[in-house]
Amino acid sequence: MPWPVAAHRSRLLLRGRILLDLRHPGAAIEELREACGILDVEEAADAVRGPALLDLARALRESGAEDGETRRALLRAQRAAGDDPELLLPCLAALAAFHDAAGEAGEADETYERAVLLAPADGALRCQLLTAWGESLLRRASTRDGAGIVDRAEYVLREALKSLPARSAQRGRLQGLVGSALAQRFRHLGFLPDLFESRHLLGQAVRAAADAAVRAEVWLQLGRVRLEGWHHAGAPVLMDALQAYESAEREAQAAHGSDPGSVTAARARHGSGAVLALMGRPGAARSAYTAAREQWQRLVGALREVDWADVELTRRVESEPATGEGRTRAERELRDREEGDWERVAPPWWPWTGEWSNWSEFDRS
Incomplete structure (x- = not known):
């Protein structure tokens, strides 16, 4: 040439x-x-x-x-x-991420598995691949029909955590992902030890995470886990769940600002409203729901991607008649647990949304 x-x-x-x-x-x-x-x-x-x-x-x-x-x-x-491993590995990693984004779950799992087997056992790329694959599985496990995949999501993410260097900046994030997978398994299968281990790992994650956006996501997950602990075992107290949601909102604002803000902040405000309603404080709950609705409006106005089911849920609970006036807090909490209001008031099992950029991580070095 x-x-x-x-x-x-x-x-x-x-x-x-x-x-x-x-x-x-x-x-x-x-x-x-x-x-x-x-x-x-x-x-x-x-x-x-x-x-x-x-x-x-x-x-x-x-x-x-x-x-x-x-x-x-x-x-x-x-x-x-x-068949050259050095050339094939980045191709498989990029192709797996493509299948994942295209919604081709079976092809994504097969390609991620091939890539993981090809990656050096003690190399950083294997950990990155396992994390990306685990996140893909966790997203699918977080849906209503995700019970069949939650075990694999937890296993893959644990493998990623095991292969992570002890002082890695990603440790808090991976602990949060494993904790979220355990929470989803509790959601689907109802095994209380999963809930307790999830709470423990999420607590470690929020202390280890160096990034405010990761801490916000971990706090959001921890709020729901603490709320489930109160509902099923009476511990921790509702104030701990409220503190987690407030921390999620604060960290989300530190990471993303307040105008237009973030999905995590809107969800955290909604979660705070739910806890306040369960505490028998309907006025404070409505104020939190209103703040969540206003946050959703700012995001929509800025053309940010949102889940419309979240937006409609916040609007619905904000407009519902307040309940709980005239009852003691203990009476209100007992009613919510025993009379079915729990399902109406409890916030959704929001999936982990702190996405790993699993495309650029596998590009050429």
Whole structure:
């Protein structure tokens, strides 16, 4: 290949990768697409073509291009990798993340498993793969029909935690994920020791997490776990659940600001309202629900993605007639536990939403 063509191809690859790193995937697509075309004409070595195709696939996905073109680029990269583990591993990792995002659960699990088996047993990439796979499983386990997958989610996340270096900054986050998986297993199967271990791990996670966004998510999970503990065993007290939700809101504001705020903050305010209602404080509960509704409105106004079921639930409970006036707190708590109001008042089992960016973690080094 003449030197000017080779130099042009190298410049295209370099510019495309710089644009990707600068978060301009749309601009990177044309550079990388042209570079990959030149590599095809050159019949370049697989060790060069494979990473270039992975970069193109990443640019396509991050720019919101059609899944079809992204899938073709990934499959071409996989074919170029052949049986070479060093080339195949990043292809499998990226392909697993693609299947996960496309809702292809079976393909995602199969590809993640292949990648984990291929990764060095004591390497950081194996931990990253297990974490991404575990999060995928946890999202599915957090749905109403997720009972069949919750055991695998907990197992994979525990494996990730075991393989994490002791002083890793991700320890708090992984402890939170394992605690959340245990909470979901309690939700589906009702085994109280899972609830108690979840509370313990989430407590460790909130102390270990260095990032305010992670702490906010952990506190949100801990609020629901403490509430379940009160409902089923009478401990901890409701004030502990309220403190967890208030901490979640405070950490979410520290991480994301208050305008337009975050989904975690809106959920935390709703959770506070639920606990206050269970405590027999209907006026304070309504104020919390109103604050949650206003937070949802700001997010929607800023075109942030929200779960409309959450928005409608907050609106509904805010508009319901207040109950509990004239009763002592003990009477109110007993009524909520014994007469079925628990299901009406208790906040949802919100899934863990502090997403690991399981695409960029597996790009070229």
